[in-house]
Amino acid sequence: AQSVTQPDIHITVSEGASLELRCNYSYGATPYLFWYVQSPGQGLQLLLKYFSGDTLVQGIKGFEAEFKRSQSSFNLRKPSVHWSDAAEYFCAVGAAQAGTALIFGKGTTLSVSS
């Protein structure tokens, strides 16, 4: 079955500390991978995406993610978290074939402590 697993429902990190959010996927086709973020009261904003090529991708707001095919993972990282990063983060996978629906993980809520 096709699925995305975000094993951490809620994470709290101190401001200035590093962050890693985990994402594992199970997908039968060549995957396109995405991270979206939803801040309180806002919609889903695309942080970054991986289609092909360099397995380390850079996104907005200082985030990066690394695609590891052998581990079926696409973990999101940030070296130094800011209070404004507090939000819910979603990992999603879609097929390389255009038009297919995205499959989302359940999301990870990030809290930032001062």
Next chain:
Amino acid sequence: EAGVTQFPSHSVIEKGQTVTLRCDPISGHDNLYWYRRVMGKEIKFLLHFVKESKQDESGMPNNRFLAERTGGTYSTLKVQPAELEDSGVYFCASRGHGTGKQTQYFGPGTRLLVL
């Protein structure tokens, strides 16, 4: 360029009533998607339009849900009659056409509460 917009932002209705949600995609985007997030669950696909045609409606939960996209511009999602389990956040997303345009851009969502 305006993003995906959705209306209303919130809706509270009673069981048995009808609600219509609206989505305006990014201008020029042929592809429009509806997703839903029920509380505590993941965001799940409902259906996909290409212009005015339904490309994939495999995620529609039952026949109480009707989606339309007349003229290939904005889309509506009607729930009639609404049930308690329909409560959740309904997201709309749009995507451009062609190679390299694989990214779906999401709207802010409509939060639906059925009492």
